[in-house]
Amino acid sequence: MRITQGQFSFLPDLSDKQIMLQVAYALAKGWAVNVEYTDDPHPRNTYWEMWGMPMFDLMDPAGVLMEIAACRKKYPEHYIRVTAFDSSQGWETPRMSFIVNRPAVEPGFGLVRAEGDGRRMNYTVRSYAADRPEGSRYG
């Protein structure tokens, strides 16, 4: 199983050079880039942990690469994503988001079905890995 969140999950994993070019695109647009990580990649887990603050005044994409490298070193078996924030009026939201690190084995999710009346089914998407406590879910 391969989680396909983010802009580029259907492509082969991006190289550092490819990541750098995407970050350069974001910085050229004036967007602030940040790095986030998690071991709970549920599709509705909005708040991944922040690897520091968004890099608001950064000009050089190499700085983001350094942060990604440091985050990977500490959390090699976590999901890590890069998000670019646009502060302009009428947007004020992420404009890019893509995964730059993922665990070697991705067990994925199961579907929990709760039968109701009238053939109704209530579904819950449950992460196999998230049964274990945070920090000990992968690897």
Next chain:
Amino acid sequence: MGAIGSVREAKDRYKSGVIPYAKMGYWDGDYQPKDTDVVALFRITPQPGVEAVEAAAAVAGESSTATWTVVWTDRLTACEVYRAKAYRVDPVPNTGAGTATEAQYFAYIAYDLDLFEPGSIANLTASIIGNVFGFKAVKALRLEDMRIPVAYLKTFQGPATGIVVERERLDKFGRPLLGATTKPKLGLSGRNYGRVVYEALKGGLDFVKDDENINSQPFMHWRDRYLYCMEAVNKASAATGEVKGHYLNVTAATMEDMYERAEFAKSLGAIIVMIDLVVGYTAIQSMAKWARRNDVILHLHRAGNSTYSRQKNHGMSFRVICKWMRMAGVDHIHAGTVVGKLEGDPDMIKGYYDTLRESRTAANLEHGLFFDQEWASLNRVMPVASGGIHAGQMHQLIHYLGEDVVLQFGGGTIGHPMGIQAGATANRVALEVMIQARNEGRDIWNEGPQILHDAARWCKPLQAALDTWKDITFNYASTDTADFVPTATASA
């Protein structure tokens, strides 16, 4: 053309009988529209013998306060405020003497804000496209554009969700969304229908969609469809780790039925429902309010619009529908593909997309936009490109339509030779590789085919899609095109 004046003396103006509309006060060549006026631009083909100014005044009259004869009861009102005023008439380029088309005129008409009920598309349209379109003094009439004042926009809810919040809820940024309409449109059982939904979503699409005429028919009743589709959506979400959706069509015979269907969809966890344009403006506004209250995205299929938007001399432009639908509050609307099977001139479609997505649009005659329009923070509407498009056109689609759009590949997903999942994967890979290339600064317009070819080397489904549809294009002349073309100006 300002020489024609109103009859100023009240005694003469209100004498019983018939006087020309231009003389009744519906023409004022010196009028300066107020910031709070609604302004409409009509294309008028006058009947033979009717002067352009009189025809414009007649349209102003019949779309506001006038009737065919003088009535003394006007004098009980502040009638000069309530009279719409035609204030400018321009000949349409390439019409009239010496051309193949009979003379047409663009007439600018201003309406005082107090002519309209706050927050009601039905009321606005009852005046602007009401009786006047059957009026005998004009041979044909087309509403080309409108300038909606901020003061009026602020009385409308606008899109229930909008592009920004839709993307935040879906957790999908920086690329077009991908969809497909289940095919065949009619005849599948609920169980078989859900199969198509599951395969397409698991393969990489974000959305699947009911077609406009799938409601509740003998082969598949609505509850059955909803139950199977939501099983498919949830299974695909678990299989990919992504938020997925299926636009369940809640169009029905009555509002009560539509609410019942929408409530059931919501109770099953649907993030989006859809309606058809044919349900009418009031039903659309009702559903937009329901969608805002219930955190559900509202998709609109523009079924019926070409009945009155396609021909240039009569009806209304689709850009006006776009404006009304942004006010009415839908989140998605089909707005053309440029390259696909349905009508769509690139310049006209640019005008529609800008109208739906931008915070303000400047007048741009080549794109069919006659007025500056400030959108007063009404949410942005996500345009949907659907009809005869395939993965091999990805660079053209992104070039023309940008990234805030839903690209819907129905046949281009379900008709894939390796199956529906493979079809979806081909589209998703083509999309991601093209966005990646664009962001890297590559010239996708020219390099697009090579970029797709390179990706197809490691993605067999993409190779099969390119092989199957490589030469498919729909190159027919558009009927609805710009009246103004850029002309070279001498440089100083």
